[in-house]
Amino acid sequence: MKRISALICFAVLFLAAACSGGKQQGQMHPSLALTPAGVRQIRSGVNKAPLFQSAVRDLYAKADEALQRPVEVPVPKDGGGGYTHETHKRNYYDMYYMGLAWQISGNRAYADKVRDILLEYAKLYPTLGYHPMTLSPVRGKLFWQTLNESVWLVHSAMAYDCVYDAIPAETRSVIEENLLRPVARFIMEGTPDNRANFETFNKMHNHGTWAQAAVGMAGFAMGDEDLVRQALYGSREGGGFIRQLDCLFSPDGYFTEGAYYHRYAIWPFVLFAQAIDHNMPELGIFDYRDGIITRSVGTLLNMAYEGEFFHINDAMEKGYDAQELICAVDIAYAARPQDRFLLDVVQRYQGTVSVSDAGFKVARDIAAGLAEPLRLSSALYRDGAEGKDGGFAVLRGRGGSTLTFKATSHGLSHGHYDKLTIAYYDSGHEVLSDYGAARFHNIEAKYKGHYTPENKSYAMTSIAHNTLVADETSHFGGKIKESSKHSPRILAYSDEDPAFQYVAALDSCAYTGIRMSRWVALTELPFLQGPFVIDVLKAESDKPHTYDYPLHYNGHMVSLSVPYTRASETMKAFGTAPGYRHLWLEAEAAGAEGSTSYTWLCGNRLYSFTGLSTPASEVKLLRSGAGDPDFNLRSEPCLLLREKNLRSRTFAGCLESHGNYDPRVYETASDMEHSCIGIELEKDDAEGVSLLYSFKGGERLKVCINLINNSMTIKY
């Protein structure tokens, strides 16, 4: 209700603004990344903002390079990484850089070149049908998918906005009528025979956000209120940018696809919001939904370890230095200058600012010494527009060690089948890892730069994650439709005591007839050198199952506490089931009575996992890369505990960081042996679980989980 009335209120404001005549759309240029007032401030204050100065130097270098390049607007042919794709991509960056360079420098050559490129596009565009590649259901014209076309228009609109006043009206009219408006209409409506674009434009999805930002920003640049209105409120009921702000982020600013796509999704949000703020300040877009845009930037920044985003779902290596973040952090700061930690992000991780009003404010305030340290925190981020679809927890220890727990909804098409997954970061490394996506972005030879088939057959499967797998089957049978219907339930979350933080969640839908719940804690124990992670994963069923508990890690195997057999002359794939056929079985062993420990080396530390086991437990050492005809998978190791033919099983374990291994400087090694020497499951019933961990120094740790009031305690 509240949301709907906010939306109505926005629409009314919009009408008021549009009708008042007090503010003529399209009259002020530039009005997207820059404003006339901003340009004046920049010109007079640039000497006092070294970071901006160097950003402008970089900009000029790029703009000058673009100036030298012959205008080249090829007929679209290739996919990602291919020639025409990369050329059209380069063109929008070229126009964007030159547009900004013209505004800052006043050198008309930049503006003329932008005009020339736009005119060349205005010749080509009307001749184009759909792109010849049919990989995407939402095909573009310049690119194989409309998504890239939207990104093209976002940048071209910003470029056009910058050079608007430098182009005669009749030339503008050619550019607008033959290019910008047709591209905007195509993105918004598609073609009569193919409504995929129309659907996407009104969809609650980040491709929709891009489409809306593109159309809206082109609208502002051309002074086309109709385009702006449709971008803001949809071209049909239930669509539009404002509504995306309600739907795509949870109340905690969590973006349902996870950090990697959050990074991408935030870009059109902040770019369009900045344009809205410049053109329609009365809408107060940055205040909407309690400032959801800037709050979401904060959430995204906290979804990272040492500047690198967590790898859940279809993630690749991205961090604070991604261009989207440079832009987002600048715009967030301009909107909320009280968030001075944003300046620290810029200083420490980005080292540059965007050439925009916002980027200038950031550079100026950094120079004025206003930066405050970024402090990452523990947090539970609820998922879902209403915050009711599970969540993602981040537990941070004193030294920066970070335990993550994924109990979110599926996460749309980039989601993976892994409920209740953990990852762990320590001493600069992703120690317990998430494979992320199977993709070599923009490398043509690797499935044209697209997600490779192994993304579905391995990376998305449950076995590729640090979660429970029953009967070699992925959660929800690997079916997105099913997986999208259910989310885990967060049972508990506590970060009050920095030395004992925990989170727990329950899932009873991933497998029919199996109830799985997981309790994980990040603790600091006075008798241990490093952090101590407790993991209790309960699987309960009426029928017998094979339960697999994988731990994917980074590093090199050091030791296993039981004798094992290593594949020596021949090595076989671990299985034939989805996911399983992509793992080589490097070694196997039977568990010890009581507990089994495994130690590996990662960076300058050792990590030891100790888990409950019996001689019937099977221990497997695995490595990704089997069943991979095109070398699309990275070669990464995994430890797996398997329990066969059991109705219920509680996997209880712990992970220690220990040792100080310095082979480089002083050649010293200390604390190379793990401390936990035994785990006893003292109680495990409907009321709770009670565990006793023993350590080599004679210490004991009692862990109690109360399943009635959903709480956890430790005692030592």
Add this chain to the structure above:
Amino acid sequence: MKRISALICFAVLFLAAACSGGKQQGQMHPSLALTPAGVRQIRSGVNKAPLFQSAVRDLYAKADEALQRPVEVPVPKDGGGGYTHETHKRNYYDMYYMGLAWQISGNRAYADKVRDILLEYAKLYPTLGYHPMTLSPVRGKLFWQTLNESVWLVHSAMAYDCVYDAIPAETRSVIEENLLRPVARFIMEGTPDNRANFETFNKMHNHGTWAQAAVGMAGFAMGDEDLVRQALYGSREGGGFIRQLDCLFSPDGYFTEGAYYHRYAIWPFVLFAQAIDHNMPELGIFDYRDGIITRSVGTLLNMAYEGEFFHINDAMEKGYDAQELICAVDIAYAARPQDRFLLDVVQRYQGTVSVSDAGFKVARDIAAGLAEPLRLSSALYRDGAEGKDGGFAVLRGRGGSTLTFKATSHGLSHGHYDKLTIAYYDSGHEVLSDYGAARFHNIEAKYKGHYTPENKSYAMTSIAHNTLVADETSHFGGKIKESSKHSPRILAYSDEDPAFQYVAALDSCAYTGIRMSRWVALTELPFLQGPFVIDVLKAESDKPHTYDYPLHYNGHMVSLSVPYTRASETMKAFGTAPGYRHLWLEAEAAGAEGSTSYTWLCGNRLYSFTGLSTPASEVKLLRSGAGDPDFNLRSEPCLLLREKNLRSRTFAGCLESHGNYDPRVYETASDMEHSCIGIELEKDDAEGVSLLYSFKGGERLKVCINLINNSMTIKY
């Protein structure tokens, strides 16, 4: 002759110094790392040398920690990484830190604690027989090998030297008679029933240098001329430190074991030389053999890529930041202050200085702005005391790309069986790699931290290197005795033209009846984006052989230009021969008629190798890790070309760096395809080799090798 007379001259000088009475040995304290004059300078100038200030802060932190620790001198029991080993190691560092701290601070608690530890050792030492572990043929008492005992004495002597004046004479006498002199004598003479130490002390080997430095420095600390004399001139004919300076380095300052052990070997050289210089300046030790000590430091610094030493022979990851280098660079600078580039090494890679007279000079001069940039260069370093045992070449391109070529002598017990091996570094990565050693230093679980059996069975074998392997057999049959008898002959070396540098060598002893020669060039071609490496490896024989040409690389496979079959459900070891049984056969293919190309991704660039091939050529994609029951090998990839049943074969190929792959910041990709599309062997006879490389832009490169006058030319 010249060398012998220099030695005699030194001995005469020594006698003169010893007899003159003008300089009483042992009168001045401290006189090893510090001198009274140096301490005065430090005390008065420390405020102007921030790097030294922070080194002193670190020193105090370590010394204070040591002060808090109870004295613990356990009965020796464990090997490297084990408890007693690490405790004795910690003890000598503790004493060393506290000794220095006493000199700088004047806080007597430090001196007293050094005294207490020494006294505790003086109680234990006389009770000790040989160390219970029998891994080493040169066993120690405190440690499993005497080498560690020498390092112990070097540090303990420095500590004792520092606290000498703070200990009453009668206590000193206990320490000297029950500990320092017995340790020195043991290192020098061994025991009547075991002369291994005696042999080592007089051997031309870095263990001998350590032994001599230990005995000599203890001699200086105690004023024992006899010990000093034997350290300098041997305890028998042909031994001694001075002679090591003649034998262990080539005229170019190359150390025969390669950079990794050069780094270790240089330590006792510089430490003892510094002590000699302080106590017997009239010997002019730093001028000996045209300043071989400091020149050798320069050579070592040039045996690195971006501060990381080349990985030839038994190498692990070490670089300029190793403690030995901190010490060596400081001492070299104090000896040759005109080498201001040393200050740059300290600033950029080490960030700290040693607490010593030398370290203070470095810190003071850095603060005074005297640093000059370190400029690495191309070089051919001859191997062997006379410079006649082959050599090691470093070719450096404009952007820092570095091609290395190993055509050295065997390199003593840490040498590998790989003549004519190449490695290549570009854009911050070791692109064509050398496996180095199979070892996990100080990790007890990995063969007690020692070289693992796989060091011999894999890392040392020829197939583990980028060289030619015939009939699956290592060079010299993997026999060190044979390998140590022969060295390749350098045929050519040219670094005059930075855009075309080359080196070549010939070996006709590694395989009976096979003559192998290799010509490699690092070039820059105007039509290519990155450096272009040319490799021509000729194998000639009267009898048919199987020739393997492996390229070990870092990175991820991108594409192979011919269809291949990847191991999918089962994977087999590549072979059963030494080395071969440790490689998994991941994929195989038949070569194309003409040439075959292979591309991989490393960092943000692509690397493409293109090599001559026929359909009879076999292409194998391999990965280390087979036949490795204890997970002692790292998992690393290799490309291999195999030619079967041929008398002679010329492997001609090239390696391109291309592409600019940015998945992190801008998600752009350019030049992802290699340029070389064909190689033609136009001529290949006794007079020379002529090759024609074709490129996709239509360019051609003609490569001519003249085998009569041993020269190489290129033309495009």
